[in-house]
Amino acid sequence: MTADALPALLARDLGDAGYTVAGLRALWGEEADAALHRGHRVPARRALDALPAGADDRAATLARTFVLGLPADAARLERALPAAGVAGVQQLGLVRADGGTVIPTADLRPYSFTDAWGAAEWWIASDLGEVAVGGPLGEDHVLGVGGASLTLAGLMVDRSSRLTLDLGTGCGIQALHASRHSGRVIATDISERALRFARLNAALNGVSTIEFRHGSLFEPVAGETFDHIVSNPPFVITPRAEGVPAYEYRDGGLVGDAIVAAVIEGMSTHLAPGGVGQLLGNWEYRAGAGGLARVEGWLEARAAEGHPLDAWVVEREVQPVELYTETWIRDGGTRPGPDFDRLAEAWLDDFAARGVSAVGFGYVTVRRPLPGAGVLRRFEHVESGGGALGPHIAATLAAHDWQAARDDAEFARAALTVAADVTEERHYWPGDEHPAVMNLHQGGGFARSYPLDTALAAVVGASDGELSVAAICAAIAELLGSPDAPLSPDALLAELVPTLRELVTVGILLPPA
Structure with a gap:
């Protein structure tokens, strides 16, 4: 059995066993599934233990081994993997044998999603998580599909692309998503x-259009340009101090928020021309400078050097830095105690040295403007919304371009349409004919x-x-005016056009098709 053939054989076994998101949820139930997402595996283990004797347990054996991270009986796992076999998954680096017991050395679980191209399901391998490891993670830990991964995948603009770059691919999840719309x-x-x-995950899911390259930031693609760049960079702000773990999946090795600035600089x-870059990031709030203002400063610096970006x-x-410190120390698997306190001192000292009081988190979308196009610059704090925002981001860019090509007189000649998801809310004082408050x-x-x-x-309606x-x-002016x-x-018209332009930009009003 050749190594190149093993991923396809393993994929056949996983599919035949019903090793899917829905299949596992059916095995252990909704509540145990929710507990797993919170990092609690006991309810799922108890549900698997309670399965009736003699039941077809291929999916259960695989879930116990590769999701819960528990040792498996070698013969039982062999029955669950008739094509790849225990020897095959050992060759792939997913388990190690210890006599008649097989110890998982990686996490392998189903992942389902729906995007602009339809519904799909993959299997994603990564390092075992904190629950299975039972302590702090290794600094070379490879993260699976986490919250940040899902966020960036939902933000991805699903437009056809000749060539896409996934910078800092990790387990390869963003590259797999990008392959859905990229040559x-x-x-x-x-x-x-x-x-x-990442190579294993591409092979396991039959994706052959991804090329993998080793190197830091943009070094592996020097001199190349892309229609689309996506990046979930290692943006977590980590002290550069002895004894502080530098997890490769989240720590870019630079001081403060410099890794996010470097990614934006490289994207420029x-x-x-016309290419879109998307990334997640953190930015520092320093004395006298807000976080969004820092990001704007990085973009202004690139523009001054001849590399402007929308x-x-x-x-x-x-x-606040205190909560940020606690969040990321816990993320590495360290719990309150002497080690936690030592790390907290290092993090808070690092923030104090730069006068940092808080850290912002958010999404950055940039675009290399086409010649003659207007410049888009929006910096905003928005807490609502969520889910798959990629189509909304694409529509916002298109709405900006449509407006940039039209002066106010041309805008006024356009026939706009209210988007289908928009509602109007009105509040009245009791007995009043006219509303006191109206909102879209x-x-x-x-x-x-x-x-x-x-x-x-009235205009929107x-x-x-x-x-x-x-x-x-004109009609409204006649109705609202009097002799x-x-x-x-x-x-x-002059009073309302700026607001109407904003409503078009954010998708409440739609330009002509």
Whole structure:
């Protein structure tokens, strides 16, 4: 049996065993499944232990071994893997044999999703997590599909791409997602261990369009440009101090938030014209400088050097340094005690040395502008919304481009349409005929809300794709005006256009198809 044939044989075994997200949830139930997502495996183990004797237990054996990280009887695991066999998965580095017992050395679990290209399911291998290891993780730990991975996958703009770069691929999950809409994908990582897992995951799922390269940041792709760059960089701000673990999956080896600045800088020269870059990141709040202002400063510096970028930066959360410190020390598997205290001192000393009071987390979308196109710059704190935001991001970029190509007079001649997910809310004082408060609510995207006055509410309500903005404003001016106090249509139009442009940008109003 050749090594190249093993991933396909293992995939056959996993599929035949019903080793799927739905299959495992059916085995141990919804509550145990939810507990697993919280890092608690006991309910799932108890459910597997309670399966009736003689039941077809192939999926249960695989789940016990590769999800729960528990030792398996060699003969039982052999029955669960008739094509690959225990010897095969040992050759792949997923287990080690200890007499008649097989010890898992990696996590291997199903992962399902739906994107613009339809529903799919993969199997993803990575290092065993904290629950299975039973203590702090190794510094070369390769993370599986975590919360940040899911966030970035949901943000990914699913547009057709000739060539996509996944910078810092880890287990390869973003490269796999990118392969759904890219002719070719290049995936890089500084960790050879991560690349071994990523290659296995591509082979296991039958994806042959990904090329893997070893190296730091953009070094492996020097001189190349891409239509799309995605990156979940190791953005966690970690002290550069002796005795502080430097986990490869989250620590970029630079001081403070410099790794995020470096990725943005690299994107500015490695994106093809019109190419889009997307990343997750942290940024520091220092004395006299907010986090979003720091990101804006990095982009302004690139523009001053002749590498301007469109940019939309969404900050989702800001943590004080005390909470940030606790979060990431716990993430590495260290619990309260002397080691926790020692690490906390190092982290807080590091923040104090730079005058950092808090850390922001969010999403960065950049784009290399096409010649003559308007520049997009949005820096905002938005806590609402979630799910698959990729289509919304793509629509926002398109809405910006549509508006950038039109002055206010051309905008006024357009017939806009209210998006299908938009609702209007009105509040009345008891007995009053007219509302005291009116708001627009967006169901998708970032679930934004906007206050309305009477004129704006009327324009939005009449935007059905038939009448132009100018025609609607003229009719409303006539309705709201009076002989004693006439309302100029031109004045109303000039007052409302900036707000209407914002509503088009965020997807509440849609431009003509």
